[in-house]
């Protein structure tokens with residue numbers, strides 16, 4: 178059986194890496210990897226760490242690219258890849274533009290699509306934009322659904338997907354996390370000395386990440402203002418912020434947060450460095466989806482700078498709190514944690530580290546009607 182996996186961004190590479198490794202090791206599959214290069218630089222680091230290589234590289238990234246550019250280039254590039262390799266299945270991940278465009282390309286070519294991380298929903302088509310729309314569209318076109326949690330399975334059933342096409346797998350992000358934590362013993366030399374020292378001194382570290390399109394503009398103004406207020410209110414706090422490369426993130430961060438002594442701005446951490454940073458943080462402030470799923474395994478509380486989440490399981494478990502991209506709410510939530518800090522227990526509602534194996538088992542026994 179021929180399988181083509183498609184990835185394009187950092188989180189897709191991280192979450193698909195354990196599955197890609199397993200598919201490569203399973204003799205009954207002829208597996209090939211296609212990278213769209215939607216996030217060229219951050220993707221390459223992850224692929225090196227997990228020792229995976231692309232067989233096809235669409236190399237679509239261009240300065241100033243928008244969603245239309247990305248979609249058009251992927252559709253055109255994938256047409257040739259699918260014609261050359263002729264896979265039985267195309268595997269896509271999550272909710273990115275790469276995911277949607279690769280699904281559409283496979284659908285046009287009459288090839289089955291397996292959606293990894295299927296069934297996540299916020300219930301609001303505009304939030305997050307464009308991710309919620311991408312998920313819904315991919316789940317209309319997919320053939321098999323690899324849903325991380327029972328809630329994700331239920332969402333798909335409610336939308337009329339038949340049960341025999343859905344497998345509850347857990348999230349592959351936990352497979353990746355377990356693989357990485359076994360390898361990581363400390364920061365790499367790529368992390369600046371000052372940033373490393375922020376963790377080694379006897380201080381609480383607030384680790385910040387943000388990249389979401391829905392927060393561009395007003396959201397990032399509020400977020401950066403909140404960080405500035407926190408840095409001055411708590412001079413003993415170290416705020417470590419690996420800043421996403423998107424200019425819509427870089428611009429407000431550089432404008433408001435440079436030259437504050439306890440704010441450590443740095444380039445995006447490579448994945449193993451980020452895992453190590455999470456492990457040694459006091460609290461995480463983020464708008465990331467993957468970080469909400471990883472942090473519970475490390476026993477770290479998370480404040481999510483969004484008004485909604487498609488990952489409510491950790492909110493219910495009490496390890497994640499929604500604070501929006503609002504200055505006052507972010508500051509108030511950190512202040513509350515500062516006073517009444519409760520360590521969270523490392524229990525993870527998102528997976529047990531065997532999601533990739535469940536996906537591979539399904540593919541090797543996929544019912545003939547699919």
Ligand code: UDP
Pocket residue numbers: 187188191386388419444445446447448449451452464465466467468471
């Ligand atoms: N991550 C990383 N370096 C960083 C920040 C995050 O490697 O500086 C990892 C993190 O461990 C998680 C993934 O990137 O696995 C999350 O990516 P992102 O927040 O960009 O996307 P999302 O998960 O929201 O789709």
